[in-house]
Amino acid sequence: MIPQKFLNYISDMNVWYADGRREPHKPLMLLLALARIQAGKPRLMPFDEIEEKLQQIIEDFGPNRPPHPEYPFWRLRSEEIWEIPQSHTVPTTKSGRVSRKCLRDHKIEGGFSTEAFALLTANPELLEQAAMILLNDNYPSSIHQDVLDGVGLEIDVTST
Numbered sequence: 110m111i112p113q114k115f116l117n118y119i120s121d122m123n124v125w126y127a128d129g130r131r132e133p134h135k136p137l138m139l140l141l142a143l144a145r146i147q148a149g150k151p152r153l154m155p156f157d158e159i160e161e162k163l164q165q166i167i168e169d170f171g172p173n174r175p176p177h178p179e180y181p182f183w184r185l186r187s188e189e190i191w192e193i194p195q196s197h198t199v200p201t202t203k204s205g206r207v208s209r210k211c212l213r214d215h216k217i218e219g220g221f222s223t224e225a226f227a228l229l230t231a232n233p234e235l236l237e238q239a240a241m242i243l244l245n246d247n248y249p250s251s252i253h254q255d256v257l258d259g260v261g262l263e264i265d266v267t268s269t
Contacts, residue, residue: 110228112238116238116242118190118225135188137163137256138182139239140166140243140260140262141159141261143262144262146230147262152220152221155216156179156209156213156217163178166260170256177209178209182219183219185219190221190222192221198215199217237264241264
């Protein structure tokens, strides 16, 4: 995968709309995953390890309703840059939903595809570009730093 193709996936990602508003659950999940890469953590992240943090950032920067951290974690697998290797082992509802309990009990891990992860670890500038696309597409610039602090990503938004 070339860097521009990765950035195209980020900018063209399917984002849920409700009541005419973008629901930034997937962008928040991706920003959290980018922060983990920046911190040198493994490609795949266990849901139970990130559930609490993801829930908190959805509460802080998402819509004003009960958060569902399982949704972006699970639904990102429809994007070519994200994978859940054990997804075939997880029982789902008729609509394709999965419960938090199920993700925890099955110790399900998810993360960037091997190809995307290799690209991001080799190119910190690409990681920053992806983060800025996610921020610019989903949040006003006045809260970019708050979102970055919330997910634990260190990027100088004043120079981008």
